[in-house]
Amino acid sequence: MSGKLIICPTPIGNLGDMPQRALDALSSADVVCAEDTRVTGKLLAAFGIEKRLERLDEAMIGSRAEGVVARVLAGEIIAYCSDAGMPGVSDPGLRLVRACREAGAPVEVLPGPTATATAYVASGCTNPRFYFGGFFPRKAGDQKAALDAVRTLDAALIFYESPNRVAATLDVLAKAFPLREAAVCRELTKLHEEVVRATLPALAAEFAARAAGPGIKGEIVLVIDGPNEAEGQAAQESAEDAARTRAQQLKGEGLRNKDIAKTLAAEFGLPRNVAYDIALEA
Structure with missing residues (x-):
């Protein structure tokens, strides 16, 4: 039998949300690697699953990923769980999957709670x-x-x-x-x-x-x-107020209205016609 890494999602709070495919994978795997063996051990016990557990948290993955990949390539089926939800989503797991992908080791990601x-x-x-x-x-x-x-x-x-x-x-x-x-x-x-x-x-x-x-x-x-319409309107008004102050500064420097409008449009993201009106008012 060929080995593979199986990413197993687990419930985010309700045991009733445990995916059946994840249960099957945890039951049939050669070993279960876990972010925290105490947390995953309780989960396995709740479903009557007895399996060898190995701790593999985020801090350990960097030094142990290569060994896990070698074991998968040698034919071992390794299931991986984080404490809750989908491994890799703000949880350990992504670097482990990446290491397997780079080495050509099979990976199966099971869908589930997140x-x-x-x-x-x-x-x-x-x-x-x-x-x-x-x-x-x-x-x-x-x-x-x-x-x-x-x-x-x-x-x-x-x-x-x-x-x-x-x-x-x-x-x-x-x-x-x-x-x-x-x-x-x-x-x-x-x-x-x-x-x-x-x-x-x-x-x-x-x-x-x-x-x-x-x-x-x-x-x-x-x-x-x-973003909503009110926020967009407020941002537009703020930009126009700032542009008026800038227009007065530029006019004081002797710039023509056309050049002032061009500068305002570039600096504040204003439509050209709005920028030109502000330049005229300055």
Whole structure:
């Protein structure tokens, strides 16, 4: 029998969501590699599966991937699980798959639970596209860079966040996108599942109050709507205000209206006719 690496998704909270194909793979594999053997061990025990477990978290994959590939090429069937959901989606697994692909070792990825898609559909967002950014950055500079990169993207924005940081993150998002709606999806598929949808400023206020009071628990996915008409209008007005100040500066330097308009259009992304009107007003 030829070997292969089998990527096995697991439930994100409800054992009833365990895929049958993943159960079959875990039962028939020669060994199960796991992000955390304690977590996966409990999962296997819940379904009556007895299998040898080996720890293979993100920190270990770099040094052990080559050995796993060699074992697959030698005929071993290795199943891989992260703690919950689809391995490789903000979880260990991608580098292991890449190592197998580069070596020509067979890989089978089984479809199954993922918090990203579940939250996207549950959020109430109607944009047909989404961008998944993984866990929201912790440092202010990284946060700004991440949001600037997707500010004009016509898609919902999805981030994972911890309950201890979600209030602070919502405050950052509310300041960056004050006119957008979003959803906080908490404890998806679990008994206390909750989806709270509102404007970002309202969500920031709500979860700041929770953090200061009873606290916030559970895994959290944030889904932020894409750009809307109100946001576009506000951005246009802001650009025009800045362009008026710049036009006065350029006129003071002796530039002609035609040249001022050309500069404004280039610097502020304004339509030529709007830029020329502003140049005339300066």
